[in-house]
Amino acid sequence: MTHAIEAVTTDRAPAGGTTSCHHCPLRAMPVFKHRCDEEIDFIQRFKAGERKAGAGVRILEENQRDTHLFTVLTGWVFRYRTLEGDRRQIINFGLPGDFLGLQATLDDTMSHGIETLTDVTLCQFERDQLWQLYGEHPRLAYDVTWLAAQEERTFEEQLLTLGQRSAFERIAYLLWHLYDRGRHVGLVHDNAIELPIRQQHIADTLGLSLVHTNKTLQKIREDGAIEIRERCLHVIDEERLIRHGRVERALWQRRPLL
Amino acid sequence: MTHAIEAVTTDRAPAGGTTSCHHCPLRAMPVFKHRCDEEIDFIQRFKAGERKAGAGVRILEENQRDTHLFTVLTGWVFRYRTLEGDRRQIINFGLPGDFLGLQATLDDTMSHGIETLTDVTLCQFERDQLWQLYGEHPRLAYDVTWLAAQEERTFEEQLLTLGQRSAFERIAYLLWHLYDRGRHVGLVHDNAIELPIRQQHIADTLGLSLVHTNKTLQKIREDGAIEIRERCLHVIDEERLIRHGRVERALWQRRPLL
DNA sequence: CGTTCCCTTGAGACCGCTCAAAGACCGTGG
């Protein structure tokens, strides 16, 4: 296990000159729930600014206090926890539209770290204003809970993966999962998606060794359901990939965006 | 993998003659957050009744629609998901004070099944009244989210377990985890807790085979940190158990009870 | 006193791990 990229100082963009929530490119996408102007106004005020960071940057440390919540505007991040310093478990990946930081609600202490995979732009919110949101906008409050519940489902699925799927199934499942998520936020073109991850990330997500991940990945490729060229995952035969990954459920509804 | 116990018809207790929220024995415990009378009044009205069931009963089926939320009043339950009908992954256990059913918020379809381990009493709530809760009691709404976030933390820890811990570490971790949770709700006496689970449950929780679970469990027992007699887990040397399980965090705060 | 469930034990196979090293790719500096 290597954490190849060392933490780098992060840059903070000034609050001004940021994307307007009313003109948020994500909000226009069909995956996201429609919001009335008043709600968007509130979100706009709730938004404390934007934060940009380069690829391979640790934007939140484990066990560190942080009072922010984030929505990924552009780019990829991942959340992870480590055991004894050298065993890293990737909890999940954050793509555009994903909401991060709720887990720290307890006491502002992050139970996990967050690191960027690409250059990213994050919408930043102040956690203590969440109170205000609960008081004034029950509908938004409900959405926050909805998002947390949705995340729980994803975790249940991931527990099922780690507990019951073989290495081959795990990798097939993960690739399809990322492909499917990417598809919903417009990252898929011609059945292909750019995956800004290394094999080590796959290994750390699935509880496998790097070597075994590599060998198993090759088997999936040989099988012909997918191709990987130049950082891009091409899904040649989605049905077959779904079967390999023992994918069972693909329930998608419009989801809220904050 | 065997689902030894077949589903049995569940009994529904009439809504009347149930435990009053004001005199709820759980609420008096120091783990649970204090609530003002008005909030308890609301919870009392929110409560649609109690439901009792015997041990080994499936109270919710996977992929079944159900419009209820539950708080475990007495007894143990567990949540699980299955893959291809015969690979069962136990997601987590529900002890007194635990709140269940939020995950179905999406569309009322349960992503998992729930089965009892002992005789249980559940406080039952109607999901559609959750809306009312969000509108009238932002503080309770916040608590619901808090609980969801807390559950997420538990899942993160479990992902770490399945992905990074060895069989020996997993079992030690799980035993300590259950012991610690039980301790907070008064189930531990003389450093011992009654564990109403079979080795098969441990195996299905940790992604191990029954045989290997048995052999590994014996190693932990031989080591002397714990003893298991008559369904009871006796923790002889907690520090050692914690070390074996690579337990890192034991952050506990008062938590809300619904 | 048989049945059933659960725990235990043994033997052998295999999946996934570790160690080790070579090849591929890429940005950098000479």
Place this chain on the structure above:
DNA sequence: CCACGGTCTTTGAGCGGTCTCAAGGGAACG
């Protein structure tokens, strides 16, 4: 333009943790 170092991917070899199959023993229960 090439040499170089760093990161990532690929390969091979061998070990061992965990699995499967199979069977026996014990406790609870009708």
